[in-house]
Amino acid sequence: MAQLIKLENYISRYQKDPFHYPGQFIRLKQENWRKLVQTWEQQLQIETEIDEQDEPAENLSKWKQFFHRREQVESEMDEESIIEDLPATKDDLKQYFLNMLLPFQLKWASTTIQEMSFLDRSYYDDLTLKYFLQRFPDTFLLLYRPVFQFKNAAMDGDIILITPIGINIIRLIEIDSTKRLIAGDDRTWYSEENNVRSRLLSPMLSLKRTEKIIRSILSVNDLEIPIEKVVLSRTNSIDFNTEPYLTTFIGKEQHEQWLSEKRNFISPLKHNQLKIAEALLQFSDTISVRRPEWKQDDSEKDFNL
Template sequence: MAQLIKLEDYVSRYEWNAYRYPSQFIRMKQDNWKKLYHLWRNEAFVGDQQQANMEPAASKWKSLFKFGFRKTAEETAKNSDVTDLPATENELRHYFLDKLYPVQLKWASSTVTEVSFVDQTYYANDRLKYFLKRFPDTFLVMYHPVFNVKKAPVDGEIILISPIGIEILYLIEKQPGTLITADGERTWLVKEEAKSETKILSPLLALKRTEKILKSILKQADIALPISKVVLSPTNHIASLKAPYNTKLVGKHAYEDWFAEKRNLVSPLKNHQLKTAEHLLKNCRTTAIKRPEWESDDNSVFPNDTV
């Protein structure tokens, strides 16, 4: 699971120590997974259990859903009647990563002393959740960070910091069947089925703006890490007569190959990667308030008496 180190202008505990928290997150994730997997193997499906034995296991499993994560009313109602246990290890992994996602948001919006007000739509943001769940643990994600440029706030695009480089992503998702044409530096064409063409602002402008900011920060810190730009559309084809310089156009037909390349990258966290994250975070804007003294900072995924 990739690590969300910055979300908009929210305070992030990675800002405190960019070297400590990435490895701490990986250890926390591994420890909680072992606990959950042990419960699943030893209490959920041990051979053909009798119904009398299944009821205590289901009751204990239900308690996992009662931990203090923020949920919408719909999610709470949906989960209140959960009794079925994940049938396969793959289903268990998805369940676990879904439970880990609110912890990611907590780490990306609070520290021991400060907290930011999170847009509640992020708890149901399927695209952000999808990226975090599917990328390796050693990918550090900055999701639309706000940079300080000459004391002025400048919005950035999605930034992936991997052990081997940085990718700046611009995500386009239109209705299926829509054709996107990279028509020029300033505007692109969008053609929906049975509709006339419309123009949109070229994603290259936003990508270049973010790239310029990153290059300036890394140059001052004497960091040499390659930066590439990607226009990403999982749902639509992107047509272009000429590929933009140092920018990949990844439409729906190339999306799976691009994604598989990221998922198959096997590498530990690198010192230059953490140094890059540290300097980028130092140049981001943060909006937060003092944290209430009575608010707990439990970083476990599940309650100790349950898993």
């Protein structure tokens, strides 16, 4: 599960300590996954024993209630904080766990101990955000459409993944699946259906703008890392003659292989990776207010499931 270190112009606790939170997230995630699996296995065992004994259904309900209790970790999450029936299979349990982690990631990406940003609730249902968070490794650090404050001007950035070995700047293009995309120049692309073409603004415009911002920040901080621009479409084919320099086009035919390569990438967090994350976060625009009532947070409590 990729880590959401910056969400647009919201305050992020990763900004306060980019060297601490990435490692802490991985550790807490692993601990809570083990706890959830243990609870799930105990529940299956109890249900099996009750089925074998053919006990009344009300007794089974009592056992479920016992194993479904958990601590309330968000004051604003009442019913959401109660575990309902756990899934029947291990694969479904994994997806259940990833969904459970989303609110905690959004909290970390919109609050610190003393400050908060007013989070748009639509992010809880943002399927694109879920895709990038849930389908990439823990050591990938995600800046989701960040806003950079650069030379007294706010500049929107594309989706950025900081991996242990490089930066991917990603522009997502998804239109009607019956159409195909045709790569043009730096200003104009096309969509085509039934031999009818329509103009689109080239994704290379924003990708190059984001790349320029990142390279400027890295240069100021004397940092280096490979940067790749990616045009990604999970729903459409992309027709092109040649890919621009340091750019990859990933259409629907290439998507699964590209994603599989990312998911199977194994590497610990790297110091240079965290230095780069720190530099980009320092130049990120942030809008926040002081929390009206705050107390010393125990970040580990955020992960008690």
